[in-house]
Amino acid sequence: MLKVGIPHSLFYFYYYPLWKTFFEELGAQVIKSHPTSRLTVDQGVGLAVDEACLPIKIYFGHVKELAEKGLDYLFVPRLVSVEPKGFICPKFMGLPDMIRASVPNLPPLIDITIDISKTDRYLQRDIIRVARLFKASPKSARQAYQRGWQELRFCQALAAQGLTPQEAIRVWEGEEVIRSDAPQLRLGVLGHGYSLYDDVISMNLITHLRALGCEVVLAEHVDPQNIEIHAATLPKRMFWTLGRKMAGSGLYFDQDEHIDGIVYLACFGCGPDSLIGEIIERRMNKPFIMLTVDEHTGETGLLTRLEAFVDMIERQRRTTVENHFSAHG
Amino acid sequence: MKITFPHMGNAHIAIKALLAGLKLEVIPPPPITKRTMELGIKHSPEFACLPLKISVGSFIEALEQGADTVLMAGGWGPCRFGYYAQVERDILKDLGYSFRMVVLEAPDFKLSELLNQIKDLSQKVTTLEAVQATRFAWFKLNAVDRLEFCLAKMLPRVINKEEVLAIYRQALQEIDQVTTRPQVNQVTNKSTAEMEQLQQHDQPLLRLGLVGEIYTILEPACNYDIAEQLGRMNVEVYRSVYISDWVNDHLLGGLVKPSNRREILTSSRPYLNYFVGGHGRETVGNAVKLARQHYDGIIQIGPLTCMPEIVAQSVLGEVGEKEGIPVMTMYFDEHAGATGIQTRLEAFVDMLQRRKKSNQVWEQGEQLNAHVPGC
Numbered sequence: 005m006l007k008v009g010i011p012h013s014l015f016y017f018y019y020y021p022l023w024k025t026f027f028e029e030l031g032a033q034v035i036k037s038h039p040t041s042r043l044t045v046d047q048g049v050g051l052a053v054d055e056a057c058l059p060i061k062i063y064f065g066h067v068k069e070l071a072e073k074g075l076d077y078l079f080v081p082r083l084v085s086v087e088p089k090g091f092i093c094p095k096f097m098g099l100p101d102m103i104r105a106s107v108p109n110l111p112p113l114i115d116i117t118i119d120i121s122k123t124d125r126y127l128q129r130d131i132i133r134v135a136r137l138f139k140a141s142p143k144s145a146r147q148a149y150q151r152g153w154q155e156l157r158f159c160q161a162l163a164a165q166g167l168t169p170q171e172a173i174r175v176w177e178g179e180e181v182i183r184s185d186a187p188q189l190r191l192g193v194l195g196h197g198y199s200l201y202d203d204v205i206s207m208n209l210i211t212h213l214r215a216l217g218c219e220v221v222l223a224e225h226v227d228p229q230n231i232e233i234h235a236a237t238l239p240k241r242m243f244w245t246l247g248r249k250m251a252g253s254g255l256y257f258d259q260d261e262h263i264d265g266i267v268y269l270a271c272f273g274c275g276p277d278s279l280i281g282e283i284i285e286r287r288m289n290k291p292f293i294m295l296t297v298d299e300h301t302g303e304t305g306l307l308t309r310l311e312a313f314v315d316m317i318e319r320q321r322r323t324t325v326e327n328h329f330s331a332h333g
Numbered sequence: 334m335k336i337t338f339p340h341m342g343n344a345h346i347a348i349k350a351l352l353a354g355l356k357l358e359v360i361p362p363p364p365i366t367k368r369t370m371e372l373g374i375k376h377s378p379e380f381a382c383l384p385l386k387i388s389v390g391s392f393i394e395a396l397e398q399g400a401d402t403v404l405m406a407g408g409w410g411p412c413r414f415g416y417y418a419q420v421e422r423d424i425l426k427d428l429g430y431s432f433r434m435v436v437l438e439a440p441d442f443k444l445s446e447l448l449n450q451i452k453d454l455s456q457k458v459t460t461l462e463a464v465q466a467t468r469f470a471w472f473k474l475n476a477v478d479r480l481e482f483c484l485a486k487m488l489p490r491v492i493n494k495e496e497v498l499a500i501y502r503q504a505l506q507e508i509d510q511v512t513t514r515p516q517v518n519q520v521t522n523k524s525t526a527e528m529e530q531l532q533q534h535d536q537p538l539l540r541l542g543l544v545g546e547i548y549t550i551l552e553p554a555c556n557y558d559i560a561e562q563l564g565r566m567n568v569e570v571y572r573s574v575y576i577s578d579w580v581n582d583h584l585l586g587g588l589v590k591p592s593n594r595r596e597i598l599t600s601s602r603p604y605l606n607y608f609v610g611g612h613g614r615e616t617v618g619n620a621v622k623l624a625r626q627h628y629d630g631i632i633q634i635g636p637l638t639c640m641p642e643i644v645a646q647s648v649l650g651e652v653g654e655k656e657g658i659p660v661m662t663m664y665f666d667e668h669a670g671a672t673g674i675q676t677r678l679e680a681f682v683d684m685l686q687r688r689k690k691s692n693q694v695w696e697q698g699e700q701l702n703a704h705v706p707g708c
Contacts, residue, residue, distance in 0.1 A: 055643050055664060082607055091411035094610035098644030101605045105651040117607065240419050240436075243410035273380060275413045275640040279420050282378040286423045296380075 005033045006076040006138060009111070011066035012037040014059060014096070015083060017169045017201040021159040021176055022152040023079060026131075029148030030138040035073060037066040040204040044069065045299055051106050057273045058205055058298050059198045060095050060102075067107050075111045077137065084119035090245040091121070093276060163224045168210055170201040187219035189317060192257030194223065194250045194284070195269030196277070199297070206269055207303040209295070209310070213267070216314045221263060223253040230256050238283065247280045254284040265291035265317045267310075272298035291317050335360050336435075336454075337395035338404040339388040342551035343481065344576050346509045347474040352404075354466025355455040360400040362391040365554035369394055374667050376424050382636035383555055383666055384548040385417055389424055396430045404454070407438040412611035412641055471580070471589070472514055476521045478575045480504050483525045485572065488564030489538055491531040498561070500527050536567060539630070539685050542623035544573040544616045546635035546642050549665060551576055556634055556665055557674050566682050571628065573619040574612070597622060604648045613641030617648055624656035630685045631658055637666040659685060 008027045010020065016036070024034045038044070040062055048065030070078055080103055083096040095102070100115035114137070116130040128146075135145030155176070163172035171181045191213060199205045200222075210220050223231065235242060235252030242248035250268075257263045266288065270277035281294050293313045295306060337360045338348050345361050352359045363369070365387060373390030392403055403425075408415035418436045425432065437450050452463040484501045491497045504524035511517055541563060549555045550572060560570050582594050594615070601618035608614055620631050633649060635642035646662045653660040661681050663674070 053643060053646050053662075055637065055646065084607070089409070091610070094411050094613060094640040095644055097411065097607055098605060098609040098613065098647070101607070102644060102647035105604065105648040238419070239422070240407070240416065243415060273638040275382075275638060278378045278381045278638070279413055279416050282381070282420055283416075283423065286427060 005031065007074070008032045008034055008114070009070035009073065009075040009078045010034060010036045011063055011070060011078075011080070012039055013063045013066045013202065014198045015081075017173070017197045019156065020173055022156040024152075025155040026148045026152040027079070027138075029151050030135055030140045030145070032077075032138055035070070035075065037069045040065070040202050042204070045204060049299055052102075053106075055273065056095065057271045059196070059202070059271060060099075061299065062202070062205065063099070064103070064107060067103055067110075071107060071110050077114050078111045079114045082115055082117045082119075084117060085121035085245070086118065087245055088121055089241075089243065090248065091243055092245060093274075160224070163222075166219075166225060168201055168220075168222060169197060169224055170203075187214075188217040189264045189314065189321075190219045190221055190262055191314075192221050192253065192260075192263045192266040193269070194254055194257075194266065196246050196250075196271070196274070199271050199274075200269050205271070205297060207297065207301065207306050209267070209269055209306070212307055212310055213314075216310065218314060221257070223249050226253045226256055234259075242280070244276045244280070247276045250280055251284055255287060258288055258290055263290065264321065265293070265313065267313070268292070268294045270294060270296045272296050291320070334358060334402050334433075335400045336402040336404055337362055337392065337400035340365055340391050340552060340554070341548060342553070342576060343477045343505060344474070344551070346477055346505065347470045347576075348404075349509065350473045351451070351466050351470035352454075354458075354469055355451065355463060356457045357455050360395050360398055362395045363398070365391065365552075370554075370667060376428065378420070380638055381420070382413060382639055384552075384636055385413070385420070386667065387552070387555060388417070389421055392421060392425060393428070393430075396425065396432060400432065402433045402435060404435050404437070407436045409438075410610065414611070469514070471577075473508060473517060474577045474580065476508055476517050477505065478577045479521055480508075480524060481572075481575065483528050485560065485564065485570050487528045487531065488561070489567045489569045490533045491528075492534050493531065494565050497528050497531055500524055534567075537689075539568045539682060539689065540571065540628045541568050541682075541685070542571045542573065542619065542628045542631045543634065544619045544623070544631060545612070545633045545645075546616075546639050547574050547579055547612050549634045549636055549639075550574050555636065557671050559632070559634065559663070559674065559678060562675060562678055563682070566679065568682055571623065573615065573623075600625075604652050605645065609641045609644045611639065611641030613645040616642060616645040617652060620649060620652050620658075620660065621656060624652065624658040628658065629689055630681065631660045632681070633660065633662045635662075635664055637664040639664070659688065 010016065010023060027034050044062055044065035047068045048061040048063065051064040051068060052061040067078065080100050082100050083092050085091055100113055104110065114134055116134060118127055120127055131149050132142045132145045135142065159172050159176045162175055163169045167175065167181065175181055193200065193210065200209065213220050231249055231252035234255035235248045237255060238251060242251055254266060257266050268281055268284065270281050285292055285294065295309065335358045336352055340362050349359050349361050369390035370387065372393045373386035377386040377389050405418040405421065407418055418434060422434045435454060448463060448467065451467060452458065452460060480501060484497065487497050488494060504520055507520045508517055511520060543550060543560060551574065560572065563570050581589050582592050597615055597618035600621040601614050604621065605614055605617040616633060623631055633646060649660045649662065663677065
């Protein structure tokens with residue numbers, strides 16, 4: 005059985021069920037790297053250029069880990085565009101080239117280009133080419149891809165019920181996820197999924213917020229139509245797919261009366277974050293906090309800022325409640 | 334209507350000519366000073382790239398001088414530049430300025446659409462006048478490029494660096510002021526001839542390629558004037574981008590003059606196989622091309638956190654190794670200190686000189702061996 009590696013990083017959090025199902029249907033064994041650890045970070049930082057953002061560095065670490073596992077293939081797609089007229093980020097477009105230039109002793113890469121900004125014809129063609137590596141027919145390739153999408157949609161539906169995408173993947177793989185209840189506050193939490201759902205990059209942001217008694221509402225929990233409606237209020241269409249999702253959800257959170265405040269997690273040096281954060285922040289009427297992380301940030305500092313933010317919202321809420329008592333009986 | 338626009342090297346000379354030809358009242362942005370940078374840094378997002386900060390500062394200074402319309406270019410990603418105008422509008426509106434922002438968005442980069450947009454700027458001119466204004470601006474742009482090219486060639490060769498710089502600066506001022514083509518030609522011819530007649534030294538020159546993000550290459554305020562610094566060290570700098578090339582490739586569809594863009598993109602293979610936004614692919618392609626032309630070294634420059642340049646930088650190490658050329662990357666932000674930059678440049682140039690010397694000795698030695706009779 006051929007072994008295919010999938011790094012537990014970047015678009016893992018959005019598309020893992022799709023590709024895992026796809027490769028397994030083709031008869032391959034899928035091996036993913038371990039969740040990000042300090043070792044992954046250190047290895048990635050050592051391989052990537054200094055100026056890259058933390059998620060990219062960590063991806064290098066995951067690739068390194070997989071490269072040592074004796075795989076037949078490593079899946080490192082070139083993600084250009086996952087929707088018409090939308091891009092991800094330049095670094096994703098050059099990822100296979102960056103990996104090849106920096107990580108030694110790589111297994112052969114499956115570096116298909118995913119660019120459906122104009123047409124998905126080339127993607128369909130590439131899927132059949134990949135299937136040929138596993139001696140599968142074009143027909144079974146298409147079927148495997150369809151099955152992948154079914155699983156992905158199932159996983160997305162799971163996430164929409166209040167799980168994070170990372171928890172949804174765990175449930176999908178048969179694990180149990182325990183959810184706490186009776187939250188005090190509802191906070192909208194924004195950020196690129198590959199930073200937010202990676203516990204090392206986000207320094208357990210979501211876990212900390214839940215422990216502080218907050219219910220976390222993510223972009224994945226918002227009706228996609230609502231996201232589009234609110235994103236369309238911006239003066240120019242946002243050409244980053246994830247950026248538009250964040251801006252749309254952010255503006256939606258601002259108007260949703262059940263949301264008490266908004267947390268934005270940005271990675272230092274992230275190009276889109278630097279502008280999207282600014283665009284959202286200038287349009288916000290609710291409490292808003294922007295947290296910037298990189299490989300040097302300490303988790304305690306982050307926790308202190310979160311506690312202060314939550315405290316502030318709670319106090320604000322208490323005073324508004326008091327002010328609502330009628331002075332006239 | 335008083336219109337202003339962002340700085341980009343010497344492009345202001347051509348843009349000013351264009352807008353004046355459209356019978357608009359122009360307030361050119363004041364030269365970029367420390368204050369411009371400080372204003373921009375204060376009001377821009379923290380880790381936005383330096384060009385955004387500089388242009389915010391420039392706009393504030395122009396608005397202070399009474400401008401009421403801001404002209405800006407757009408784009409459709411994935412580089413951040415495409416969203417600059419929107420963020421800048423937000424920043425300036427929140428600061429309380431009232432102005433109109435005109436964004437030149439060229440969806441498919443077609444000449445006709447660009448012309449229409451230019452004409453829409455001003456209701457007072459006919460299409461013919463708009464065409465004439467555009468052509469005159471293009472003419473001035475090429476004259477400026479010729480001067481810059483001549484300076485890059487002469488600065489490392491002449492003995493008195495101040496003299497050649499003075500001629501160059503004087504010529505730019507004159508081109509900015511004249512209003513007819515013959516006058517532009519006269520200034521350019523006279524100044525380039527003057528530069529070429531200055532006394533030259535006969536020391537060996539290093540040839541170095543400057544590649545990277547276009548704004549950083551074109552705008553000396555954004556790169557601490559490293560082209561001039563290198564010229565003063567007797568290094569001939571080949572710049573990968575001149576503004577007329579960029580306008581030709583991106584706005585005029587490569588129609589006005591022959592373009593080598595395709596060739597450059599081809600040479601970026603197999604190191605970088607896909608478009609990565611901005612000038613990432615051009616950076617790699619140019620580096621490969623210059624290496625094959627036996628340049629002595631390459632410096633890649635860009636603003637800190639520039640996404641396409643980070644991709645390019647990641648593969649440039651491999652380019653350097655396989656093509657056999659030393660490559661150095663320098664990023665600029667508001668914290669870069671001029672002395673630190675000079676030290677790095679000196680060290681790099683020093684290393685290149687030693688390398689060249691040892692290579693030459695080695696080559697001569699090889700030749701000697703080849704000529705030993707009877708062996």
